[in-house]
Amino acid sequence: MDRYMSGVQLARLLAIDPGAKPYYRTLAETVRSLILDGRLPVRVRVPAERHLAEALGVSRTTVTSAYDRLREQGYLESRQGAGSWTALPDAGSLGAENPWIAAEDDGMMPLHCAAPSASRTLPAAIAAAGESYPRYTLGMGYDPVGIAPLRQAIADRYCERGLATRPEQIFVTAGAQHGLHLLAMALLSPGDPFLIESPTYPHAIDVARERGARIVPVGIPDDGWHLDLLTCAMRQSAARLAYVIPDFHNPTGHLMDDATRAGLVGAARRYDTTLIVDETWSELDIDEVPRTSPLAAFDTDGRVISLGSASKLWWGGLRIGWIRAGSAMVRRLATLRAFVDIASSLFEQLVVARLFEDIEETRAERRRGLGASRTALVTALAEHMPDWDFTVPKGGGSLWVRLPEPSGSLLAEAAACQGVRLAPGTWFGVDGTLEGRLRLPFTQSLQVVTEAVARIAEARIRGPYGTRHAPPLTPAL
Known part of the structure; x- marks a missing residue:
């Protein structure tokens, strides 16, 4: 027998601030967060749009927009006449929200990517x-x-x-x-x-x-x-x-x-x-x-x-x-x-x-550059996010951060509203795992790393959605 959640039950789990704007976006991201941390299981039929709207005291159009957003991201599957079920998107199909496929010159700080700039050689x-x-x-x-x-x-x-x-x-x-x-x-x-x-x-x-x-x-x-x-x-x-x-x-x-x-x-x-x-x-x-x-x-x-x-x-x-x-x-x-x-x-x-x-000349160059950026990143995190937990690696290009808050995906979206693209832990796990993690590369310049951390800190203060929207993303080539 299919599992089902009523509008009243889901509304009780959501606990959304009535003043959240835009409300449909907050609704979609809160449902996504519930799915990712297991409080809303996968393959559970969600309430009809009308029933959830009544339980939340919002318009049906608001719930419809939220459901549409969840379908686009792969967190809802629907069948005509049968309803909608919670789901997890494939790790390789992260949808239109995926910062991996962002335009190169969209003005965002690319902390989702660990590729360094060209070597001097x-x-x-x-x-x-x-x-x-x-x-x-x-x-x-x-x-x-x-x-x-x-x-x-x-x-x-x-x-x-x-x-x-x-x-x-x-x-x-x-x-x-x-x-x-x-x-x-x-x-x-x-x-x-x-x-x-x-x-x-x-x-x-x-x-x-x-x-x-x-x-x-x-x-x-x-x-x-x-x-x-x-x-x-x-x-x-x-x-x-x-x-x-x-x-x-x-x-x-x-x-x-x-x-x-x-x-x-x-x-x-x-x-x-x-x-x-x-x-x-x-x-x-x-x-x-x-x-x-x-x-x-x-x-x-x-x-x-x-x-x-x-x-x-x-x-x-x-x-x-x-x-x-x-x-x-x-x-x-x-x-x-x-x-x-x-x-x-x-x-x-x-x-x-x-x-x-x-090659040895380039390795020495990278050692200097990555080392300086790593120090800048660790210093900036200690100042702005002292509650974040990580081990400083002796090489490579990134920190693997354990977040005090449960949702790296929500933080990534909030940071995008402040002009920084991030790579949440779910990208590196199977079936939505590692939600409480974040990869932060130190392959960018000292200035970019320091400014990006300050913006991420601002995103945490402002909440899940910031005050402005990230620019639209272009399809992968």
Whole structure:
């Protein structure tokens, strides 16, 4: 029998200030908050618009507008003649309110994004790539696995990090996300259990859902990974594929130690799990940290596949990434790629190959810049939000904040009204979890970070909706 909530019951849960403006928006966001924290369960039929309007003492049009807003955001599902039920949107379908798809020049402070500005070494690399580019016009202009100079540079970097690697083991992609999609095409079938960390990189959840996989989340406590939790999840779920971020984890900033890395690979070997290891942040240590080996250094039977990217170290506009795997997997990925995009941009590959020559200079630059912005962010939070709880990471690009208030989504909306886009914890969790969390990047300048925190503090004072509306968002391209 369907569960149902009457208008009087829902009105009692809502407890909305009659003076809230606009009322329909407050109503929609309060219902959304009830759903996210579990007080209003999923798949419960909500009262008809007329009945809720009577219980609240407002017009039916107000309730209709609120319900429409909830449907757009994915928190209500309706069927003609049958009513409406509470729901949770897919993590990959965050709707028109999703700041990820905001226009680049909409005037908002982009604290939803952890991508840093371009490194100082980029212009010289672009110039060098321009000089060598004409030589490549004598050939067909693309290579599905990537151009030789870049594959060699990536392989050499792995060797410098203590992992012997041949260029034949490198497959160049259009970014780490593109690489993850290709690996999912190759290794993940509908219904397969797919182990991921919680929280995790949001697009890993997107990939799992797109492939129809069964997501197996493993929580990461505040002190980092617990090997027994990972091991038990592998054994109990029989997951044949897992996605992990051991290097300055996004969003927590944790760095996995070598003992845990060795134990994780050993467990994967015992339970026949292939590990996809995202190393996007691996070069971005800020403080002195113990030297760790790439996870693949503990691999003895080819079950660890590594993902890397140029976007965080050098610039987000460089859509170049790479996969380190066995040569057989590289050939398989090249075949799959023929159905997608054939090859990565030749010019950008030349740029990244040149950038590898000055990688230590860029790492030092990032260490200085990210370190200063991290200090500015921590200082500003201590001044404006002393009740927020977080651990300062030794690298990476963001703080993972535990909020005293229950709704990061409501705070994100309030901050948008003050001109700041935020990434609430729900983006990084499965099925609406992590609502009480917020990811705050320190990849922006000191001035932006400091001003953004002041505006967030103002948003908390003004309440859930601020005094002005955020500019409209544009569809993702």
